[in-house]
Amino acid sequence: MSELPASSETCTSHTPALRGDCPSPWGEPLARAQLKATPDDFQVVEVMGFEPSGEGEHLWLWVEKCGLNTDAVAADIAQRLGLSRQALSYSGMKDRHARTQQWFSVHWPAGAGTANAGVWSLGDEWLPQDSSNAQYRVLKQARSNRKLRRGAHAANQFVITLRQLSFIGAATRELLDERLATIAVHGVPNYIGDQRFGHGGRNIDQGLRLLAERRAGQRRRRDQRESIWLSALRSALFNRVLAARVSNQSWASYLVGDVLQLDGRGSFFQPTNDDASWPERLSAGLIHPTGPMPGAGEAAVHDAVAALEAQTLAPWQQIIDDLAAIGLPNQRRSLRLCAPDLSAQWLADDSLRLSFSLPCGAFATALLASSIDLEESPHALFAE
Template sequence: MQLIYPLNVKNEFVFNSSPRDFTVEEIPLYEFTGEGEHLVLQVRKKELTTWEMLDVISNHVGIRRRDMGYAGLKDKHAMTIQYISLPAKFEEKLKAFSHDKIKILSMVLHNNKIRVGHLKGNRFKIRLKKVLGVQKDKLDSVLKWIDENGVPNYFGNQRFGTDGNNWEDGKKLIEGSLKIRDRKTKEFLMGAYQSYLFNQWLSKRMELSHLLEKFTEAETEQVLNLPKGSLKGTKSQPNFFKLVEGDVMMHYPYGRLFTVENLEEEAKRFAEKDIAPAGLLPGKKTKRAEGTAGLIESPFAEEINLNGARRYAWIQVTDIKKTYIEEKAHYELNFVLPKGSYATNVLDVLRGGEA
């Protein structure tokens, strides 16, 4: 899968996705009440998937995993701090809980079970190694660009399985050439295909933005086989990611969908980080792009028997902090991303992707 990134740079560094060099911490959507029938645990884990961690705790207290709540799935190859919930009656049993890869950091009562997506975002801590000499200055420069502009919101490789190709089974399920009985497995694989199509669409839009950096609107229309005049008003936009007529936008970081009508005005609002373009996860009951945006989106808008959605195509990276440890050649980064976004998008822009 070819993914295109906004900066044509090449930075060399080493990043190991390991608990020593990669930490992810959930930022709750709201404060917990301190009362109620549910117990919210702040849990630190390493070398386990969220499912494996839930199994360990559910087996300890003697309940089914489905009776527990969680806000998001976290990386196995990182140190992760996340929130889960279970019935408050198990508080005493949890005081005796001990595991070499799981630590319960805190417990607090709450009125509701935690649901998937009940997050503001995630805070990432990443250590880059072998950052030598001029590489440090180059990383500083790219990080400044990221702080000012944001990054594309590709789905990360972990969405596509160990071999990166589970979306192919999702496509076969949709085409009817593969049969799987288990509903959850089917929906997961078909969802991976939705994610693949989103990434392909985003790569096409990134290609358009790259072309407009180098060529005229008319030349870009020719390269992409778009109607004459369809990119009018795009090249002069202040953002790297260029909006086109008929794009679907969302208020940022939360809010309703709407369609671009005044290109100049919406590009200004995008530059001010008030709104952001929203790409298609194809399926049922989904708002479709119109006009030029609809033409570009059409090849990736397959009929899929799942509910579709719109997903931010461009996200902001906030609370960025960096430390350079010269004697170790370590470049340490802290930053916050919205929920559902991948730290690999920041790393890939820092490293320099395909262009």
């Protein structure tokens, strides 16, 4: 792959020292547009990559929701079935201000309790039955011998309509189409989106406060949001490494000491001289360089990559040590995000519809922001 030009676009930051900038290899945004003007403008369909087995003690429910976050739907289903919230699970969180479809699983052995136990008997009616836009419905059900675990799905399919689109400076529709075509071929930096950090970066602030209290030996009531706060810290650290590699133009190429990841999968490996195929696979977007999600354990990288990551993260070594002390594992995440099926349809001069698929854990906003400065509706910001 040829070297990629670097320029920068800035992430809004409540904690600028940690969040910093998110440079883009493709230049400044060419247009501005409104994201999520309506829930139907942001449609997401979960792709599992496999089907329920058809038998077993877990009931899977294929749910369409609108105006609700994933956990709220799980809680409501559990209440209607007379089960504990812990009986419900799902693979991925889906946006609240959107129209989404995904699987939920219920540990509910067939025939247990009452005659209707183990069967969803409410059909496909919208729930709750009121005039609000915050509703869900069960479109189908199936039996499975396994429960859904987080991150089990393979991908998400997006259909996103951008409204009130206006070009910046001398940009044109033709230039934007060219930028999108470039992204479809080469991908974008796999930044973790603002949703992870919370409104105004509050999840980072809460995470820093949590680590400081633990370091000081202060005991506090356990909060179920702690994992979200700690994830925000690790995500911000990952973004810093990715930003450094975009700046030195190595985000999509191999550096000595890299650990590579198979596209859309959790498998990692270190290339060897015995494998002559990996450079071509890297160029084709089938494998990617990775960056750290810091925690306990030795980093798998070495040489130039280990030095770059150590230098980049040195200002936040205390945070990394605290994360390791808690026991969060040192993990890796792809630096590059590819969407080879990206397609664009102009609905009007100021309306653009984009369709694409992304692997589990990727952020659609990371793909969009490399071309378009996004403005979300106030009621849609950080909904999940």
